[in-house]
Every structure is written in structure tokens, then in C-alpha cells.
Amino acid sequence: MNKFVLPGEVVAQGSYRGWSNLLRIGNNYIALFVGEVEQAGLRLRLIRYSGPYMPKAGDRVIGMVTDIQPLSLTIDINSYVDGYIMANSIFRRRIDASKVDLSKVANIGDLVLAKVQLTERGKDVLLVPERNWKISGDATVTISPAKASYMLRQKDGLLQRLRKHVRDLLVGANGVIVIRGEGEGLERVKAALNAINMAKGLTDIDKVVKEVLEVG
Amino acid sequence: MVELMVEGKRTDGRGPYDLRPLKLDVGIVKNAAGSAYIEHGKNKIIAAIYGPRDIHRYGLTVERATIRCRYHMSPFSTDERKAPQPSRREIEISKVIRDALEPSLLLENFPKTSIDIFIEVLQADGGSRSASITAASVALADAGIPMRDLVQAVAVGKVNGTLVVDLSDIEDKEGEADLPVAFMLNENKITLLQMDGKMTVEEFKTAINMAKEAAAKIKEMQKQALVSKYFGQGGQTR
Numbered sequence: 001m002n003k004f005v006l007p008g009e010v011v012a013q014g015s016y017r018g019w020s021n022l023l024r025i026g027n028n029y030i031a032l033f034v035g036e037v038e039q040a041g042l043r044l045r046l047i048r049y050s051g052p053y054m055p056k057a058g059d060r061v062i063g064m065v066t067d068i069q070p071l072s073l074t075i076d077i078n079s080y081v082d083g084y085i086m087a088n089s090i091f092r093r094r095i096d097a098s099k100v101d102l103s104k105v106a107n108i109g110d111l112v113l114a115k116v117q118l119t120e121r122g123k124d125v126l127l128v129p130e131r132n133w134k135i136s137g138d139a140t141v142t143i144s145p146a147k148a149s150y151m152l153r154q155k156d157g158l159l160q161r162l163r164k165h166v167r168d169l170l171v172g173a174n175g176v177i178v179i180r181g182e183g184e185g186l187e188r189v190k191a192a193l194n195a196i197n198m199a200k201g202l203t204d205i206d207k208v209v210k211e212v213l214e215v216g
Numbered sequence: 217m218v219e220l221m222v223e224g225k226r227t228d229g230r231g232p233y234d235l236r237p238l239k240l241d242v243g244i245v246k247n248a249a250g251s252a253y254i255e256h257g258k259n260k261i262i263a264a265i266y267g268p269r270d271i272h273r274y275g276l277t278v279e280r281a282t283i284r285c286r287y288h289m290s291p292f293s294t295d296e297r298k299a300p301q302p303s304r305r306e307i308e309i310s311k312v313i314r315d316a317l318e319p320s321l322l323l324e325n326f327p328k329t330s331i332d333i334f335i336e337v338l339q340a341d342g343g344s345r346s347a348s349i350t351a352a353s354v355a356l357a358d359a360g361i362p363m364r365d366l367v368q369a370v371a372v373g374k375v376n377g378t379l380v381v382d383l384s385d386i387e388d389k390e391g392e393a394d395l396p397v398a399f400m401l402n403e404n405k406i407t408l409l410q411m412d413g414k415m416t417v418e419e420f421k422t423a424i425n426m427a428k429e430a431a432a433k434i435k436e437m438q439k440q441a442l443v444s445k446y447f448g449q450g451g452q453t454r
Contacts, residue, residue, distance in 0.1 A: 006366070034442055
């Protein structure tokens, strides 16, 4: 069972091969966030319960176009850094700057689905658009990135349970969720997502979703 | 001289080592990344954290996040109306609070950004800077800013020749000395040390130890508040 920790607590002592969201001082591993600690062999991981979205390569995120440059789109990815999509990754070929007009393929406010390709400290995040990168939905909900990443990690079908009530549900690792559906199902899923956002920690999420979907 | 100690008891009935009643709530400001509300004695203070967020301003540190702190006393927080514009004292306390919290934070993770700490004193009593530090540290943890330890602060003072912890307003004003101290207890570090008045070296050493004991109690309250928000009432950390 994972252990709950608060910032400053000594999570473990000894020598581990890998650790994340922890600070090593001598032989002590110190928690940097509120969360729970998962141990697998010689690896330690603190699963954060709060905090901003910290992009990492491979994450699938949902963002909004906020600016159109001659050769790139600036994307708000619900983080402290912006993301950008290069024109050549949209057209999937080399681009002649004089012949490209990105305002013909995207507008400010469009929602996009993309994968984080490169993060560099202090710089914007390079994104690569998915094949169907421009997305739309009937509702967009933003939840805590920590909770979104918990939903994506769950193997027991938390997402499947929500998807039963709508046509589709896209979850970005950055906490942005796009719902496609209508009527009562849509309202139930929105209520469930809001309840997830309000839930204490991560351990209550399954219970909260069950309650909202059954009662709702 | 005002009589502040009578038969070992202070004006509010506390003993020299007793803290005033303390209550902490986490996550009370919905729009903030993290927040906390503290009632410490008659102090009522809200701390709210915004960011990290992108800033483009000349002169800001690019290698790490810049902490901006605003301590503000509401016009209705004192007996007589306080002018709403920031006073010299408020500007100084804002800086002091920022300096007390900064050593606990890992700001290198967020280069070229700012983390804003807003502290609003709704009702003021003695020790509002200490209470603000305690609340702001919890709010930073709530906002998910990486931190090495929670910071807690308390003032120790001298009244009628006796050292006492957690000064009330009258003890602060009429006492012989006031020593606000902030700690990162896990690392045994002091992040704030100010002194007003006079103490002997021995008194100073004793005062630091008294402050440390009081900070340990405050830290338990901070932990309880976070546990209550994130793990429920029955939540237990290691």
C-alpha cells in the first residue's frame, strides 16, 4: 500500500536507483509535495496530489491555440510554459515559409490534441500534433493535472465507466478533458469530473465517481 | 510600566510557554493555485498562491522562479481604519515573509516564472507576520510548489522580565523585547530572525529554544490541516 506524505517528510532511507518528486539529502529521500509514495524495487515515486502541470516527453495533452506565428502555433497547455507546434509537423513535410499560411489551418481558440516531444528547462514545450489534431467537443472541463494523470493510469476502467455515458471522452495529461455527448449523460460526466476535482486526494476518486454516476 | 505578568500568568491567562488558539484551513480560495486561512489568537489571515506563471519583465531572475509577496492589512483589520495603500511596514513585512519562505522552495524547477503570494490580514493581533508565514507555507504546499520543508514562525518576547512565546498585541507593544523566528525544523534551520528590544545572550538562547518548541506544535497543526484536506479526517501520514 502506498504511503501518504507531506512536504519535508523523510520518505525512505538508503540507496535507490531512481526517484521522482523527491529530494535526496545524504541517505534520506525527502518528499517535495503532498502525495503518496509508490515503491517498486529500488525505485521510489511520489505521486503528487496538487501542483501545476509539468510537461514531460511522451505526454498527450489537450491545448488551445493562443497565437498564430508564420511557422508555428502557440498553444496554452494549462502549464507555466506554453507549447508550440511547428508548421512542418502539421503538414508532415518540409515547409516553404513564403507559401504557408497557418491561419488557414487553425484559428485562435481551436482545441488541439498533441504529444509533448521535447521539454527544455525555461523554454516553451515542443509539441507534435496527433493525426486528428484539431478536436472539438460538447464540453471542456479542466481538472487538477495530478488527478488527470491518476485517471489515465487507472487500469480498472475509471475512464471506461465515464465513457459509457457519452460518445467520447479525451483526457489530456495536463488536466484538460474534452467530452463529446449530449443530454443527461453529458451532465452526469461533467458532474463526475467536477466531483473528481473536488475530491480529497486521489484515493476517493473511484468512490466519488461511482456515487455521482449512480445517483446522478 | 504595564503589568503584563501576574503570578506567572499573562493578560489573557496563558502561561509563558502557551500558544494562543490556532486554527488552519487549506484550500479556501477557489481561484488560487493554493490557499490557507489561519486564525491565530485574534489574527485572521488569508494566504493565496498564484502561479507559477509566465512573466516577461526586465530584471527578473531567469534561472528560477521569482517570488513576489504582498502582505496587506485590510482597512478594517485594526481598531482604527488603516489606509488601504501599502504602508512602509507592510512593504517591509512582505519582503521579510518572502525571504523566510524562499529557502524552503525549489524554485529552479520553474525558470522565468513568478509565484505570487498574497496575504490579506482581515483582523490583526500581535504576531501577524509569524501567522502569515505559517499560513503561506501551507498554501504553497497546497499549490504544489516543491518544498524541502514546511516553514512555521512564532515570536518570543520578554514581558516584565519573563520570556514568553507567541506574543499578543499588548505584549508586542508594551513588552521589553520581541523576537520573531521562522524555522524549517527538519533541516534545523532558521529562515527568519528579527529582534526588537534587548535580551541577554542567555535569554536569547532560551528564547530560540522556546520558539523551536512552539514551532514544532505549529508544524503539527500545519500537517493536520493538509492531511484533513488531502487524505480526509482519518488520513495518516507516515
